[in-house]
Amino acid sequence: MTSDVFSELDLDGAVLTGTGATAFAAADFGGIVNQPPLAVLRAGSIADITTTLPIAATNGIPVVSRGRGHTSLGQAQVRDGLVVDLTALDEVHEITGDRVTVDAGTTWNSLLARTLQHGLTPRVLTDYLGTSVGGTLSVGGIGGTSHRYGVQTDNVLSLDVVTADGLLRHCSPAELPDLFYGVLGGFGQCGIIVRATVPLMTAPERVRRVKVYYPTVEKLIAGQRSLLADGRFDFLQGEILPADDWVYMLDVASYYTSPHEPDMDRLLLKTGFEASRDKVEDLSYWEFATRLDETVTYLEGTGEWHAPHPWPNLLLPDAEIDSFADEILDGLQRTDLGASGLILIYPMTTEAFGTPLFRLPEASTVYLVAGLRFATEATAEDMVAGNRRWYDSAVSRGGTSYPTGAIPFTSADWTRHLGAAKVTLAAAKQLYDPQNLFPRRFA
Numbered sequence: 390m391t392s393d394v395f396s397e398l399d400l401d402g403a404v405l406t407g408t409g410a411t412a413f414a415a416a417d418f419g420g421i422v423n424q425p426p427l428a429v430l431r432a433g434s435i436a437d438i439t440t441t442l443p444i445a446a447t448n449g450i451p452v453v454s455r456g457r458g459h460t461s462l463g464q465a466q467v468r469d470g471l472v473v474d475l476t477a478l479d480e481v482h483e484i485t486g487d488r489v490t491v492d493a494g495t496t497w498n499s500l501l502a503r504t505l506q507h508g509l510t511p512r513v514l515t516d517y518l519g520t521s522v523g524g525t526l527s528v529g530g531i532g533g534t535s536h537r538y539g540v541q542t543d544n545v546l547s548l549d550v551v552t553a554d555g556l557l558r559h560c561s562p563a564e565l566p567d568l569f570y571g572v573l574g575g576f577g578q579c580g581i582i583v584r585a586t587v588p589l590m591t592a593p594e595r596v597r598r599v600k601v602y603y604p605t606v607e608k609l610i611a612g613q614r615s616l617l618a619d620g621r622f623d624f625l626q627g628e629i630l631p632a633d634d635w636v637y638m639l640d641v642a643s644y645y646t647s648p649h650e651p652d653m654d655r656l657l658l659k660t661g662f663e664a665s666r667d668k669v670e671d672l673s674y675w676e677f678a679t680r681l682d683e684t685v686t687y688l689e690g691t692g693e694w695h696a697p698h699p700w701p702n703l704l705l706p707d708a709e710i711d712s713f714a715d716e717i718l719d720g721l722q723r724t725d726l727g728a729s730g731l732i733l734i735y736p737m738t739t740e741a742f743g744t745p746l747f748r749l750p751e752a753s754t755v756y757l758v759a760g761l762r763f764a765t766e767a768t769a770e771d772m773v774a775g776n777r778r779w780y781d782s783a784v785s786r787g788g789t790s791y792p793t794g795a796i797p798f799t800s801a802d803w804t805r806h807l808g809a810a811k812v813t814l815a816a817a818k819q820l821y822d823p824q825n826l827f828p829r830r831f832a
């Protein structure tokens with residue numbers, strides 16, 4: 390098959406061919422897998438996608454969507470297929486009182502900049518905002534407010550999706566729910582999200598951010614558990630950071646708008662906060678939401694931003710987190726994470742979660758454990774093997790993976806991962822992509 394089948398199309402965007410022009414779509418943030426596509430559709434409009442998909446289908450060319458390519462193990466790649474690059478579909482449409490309609494290629498960064506002009510914000514933001522709306526809605530989208538609102542896919546009112554037959558369809562929990570729940574967290578296997586309508590809430594003006602450093606991971610987890618239970622912080626996260634030994638940092642924040650200053654005595658009560666060691670910052674909401682920008686600039690400077698990133702993301706039931714953390718920290722060397730590597734660790738109650746394809750452990754509280762590894766000293770291969778060991782241990786403890794990262798899965802892993810949601814995916818696939826134009830990721 391050649392890319393000539395796309396050559397006569399009259400498009401708003403363009404079909405890119407040749408290894409130079411398509412190299413970006415053969416790669417991703419992970420830097421581990423590289424699969425050259427046959428061609429890239431740089432979509433300039435929704436019509437470009439509805440026109441091109443039937444041609445790909447007729448010619449047996451598999452199609453994969455790409456937002457900003459921030460997954461780590463080829464999730465947005467397709468060897469010898471067509472990558473639909475959504476970067477140029479980046480318009481923010483109407484912002485009404487409690488919602489925004491936005492093109493799927495828009496970054497969360499651009500979306501937030503626009504909604505803040507109206508004093509509004511999405512309920513859940515990922516830590517890094519350079520990802521696309523369609524990209525995170527296709528995987529989940531976890532953030533420091535997920536303990537309250539679930540993941541980003543739990544916060545979607547409706548979607549416009551192009552299905553394998555080239556039709557543009559509107560779906561929501563009430564309208565074509567098979568499609569809606571097949572694309573949310575579906576890694577592009579049932580259609581291409583081209584627009585989303587997302588609920589908004591009043592944005593706080595400012596954020597009081599508190600970092601408390603504990604001597605052990607047990608103390609960090611116990612502190613997080615009690616703060617989760619009393620719900621005093623709007624934002625709740627934590628990190629295991631390399632220092633001389635490991636450092637265990639609680640990272641929490643309270644949102645506010647003047648003149649309603651947070652009551653710091655109440656916020657810091659029983660957190661073990663010590664002014665000489667710990668930190669309180671006062672930031673604008675925008676500064677807080679874009680807090681990773683500085684880190685990205687630093688990592689670009691050291692070259693680590695462009696090194697391979699074998700990142701594993703796991704979800705553990707509360708009952709297992711202490712022993713799991715002990716296990717992964719036992720013998721962990723700094724080189725296992727890389728110079729700027731760290732482990733994100735934080736709890737979320739699962740009450741607000743409801744996306745069928747976002748697979749959770751069976752527990753009312755789960756912990757995210759994400760290894761932000763940089764393959765600068767150890768090899769990516771060794772790190773991926775380490776990820777697999779973490780995953781096997783997590784599964785033996787009733788844990789699941791958040792499969793945006795770099796944990797190689799067998800087909801038996803996918804079956805276990807999907808569990809009851811296998812029916813959700815199969816129903817959507819049967820209705821909207823029976824010929825598997827969009828390759829099965831969860832094979």
Ligand SMILES: Cc1cc2nc3c(=O)[nH]c(=O)nc-3n(C[C@H](O)[C@H](O)[C@H](O)COP(=O)(O)OP(=O)(O)OC[C@H]3O[C@@H](n4cnc5c(N)ncnc54)[C@H](O)[C@@H]3O)c2cc1C
Pocket residue numbers: 418453454455456457458459460461464465466475493494514515516517520521522523524525527528529530531532576577578580581582583793
């Ligand atoms: C620095 C950094 C920080 C991160 N922080 C977080 C975090 O805090 N929380 C979190 O949850 N995740 C986080 N992630 C992971 C990230 O959110 C996911 O990898 C997300 O999928 C990236 O979005 P993207 O636009 O780059 O998607 P891509 O990598 O381009 O695509 C991801 C998947 O979705 C599919 N897809 C993309 N767009 C569409 C579409 N429009 N329609 C249908 N399918 C589509 C692709 O085929 C692929 O399978 C982080 C990643 C990085 C690199």
